[in-house]
Amino acid sequence: MAITIPIYSNVNALSRSITVDFVGDILAADNKANVSSTNKTYYFKFTTGARDTDGIAFDPKLSLGLSDLALGGVKQSSSNTANAYADVSSMVIDYTYDFIYGHTANQYSSGVAEQKPMQL
Numbered sequence: 001m002a003i004t005i006p007i008y009s010n011v012n013a014l015s016r017s018i019t020v021d022f023v024g025d026i027l028a029a030d031n032k033a034n035v036s037s038t039n040k041t042y043y044f045k046f047t048t049g050a051r052d053t054d055g056i057a058f059d060p061k062l063s064l065g066l067s068d069l070a071l072g073g074v075k076q077s078s079s080n081t082a083n084a085y086a087d088v089s090s091m092v093i094d095y096t097y098d099f100i101y102g103h104t105a106n107q108y109s110s111g112v113a114e115q116k117p118m119q120l
Contacts, residue, residue, distance in 0.1 A: 005096055007050075009120035016050040016120060018099050020092055044088075046095050052116035058099060066091055070098040071110035077101075080108040 003020040021044070044063040051057055061070070067084035070077040076085070077098035085091040102117035 003092065005092070007100065007118070007120070012120050014120055016048065016118060018046060018048045018050075018096055020095075021045040021047070044091070046099070048099055048118070050099070050118050050120075052102065053119050054116050055119065056116070058115075058118075061095060061098075063091060063095065070095045071103060071107055072112040075108040075110040077103055077107070 005018045005020070007016045007018065008014070009016075046061040046063070048058050062068075064073075065084075066086075066088070067073075069075050069082070069085070075082055076094050078094050085094065098115070100118050102115040103112060105114040106112065
């Protein structure tokens with residue numbers, strides 16, 4: 001099951017979208033905190049066919065939980081906070097914000113590389 005978030009630019013009269021997939025299948029990822037757990041683990045995968053302002057495609061982003069924040073897993077993109085997201089909706093909004101607006105290198109001392117904003 002996927003959520004598609006449409007984005008429309010009034011200035012350019014163009015549409016883009018971001019898709020959030022609820023991934024419950026096999027995923028090769030390093031999640032040491034859950035290695036010995038017998039619980040099932042679910043992930044969220046954020047993808048978009050849009051490109052950044054340099055014309056470069058965005059890599060998919062994975063969220064391993066509500067504490068896996070958009071900026072390198074350590075900070076929320078829309079604010080300088082290291083608090084976990086309160087709910088899935090807050091997580092989706094922040095990751096979407098990060099795709100649309102991008103971020104500077106080391107935004108909020110998060111250690112991330114620069115990401116250009118979405119081209120609209």
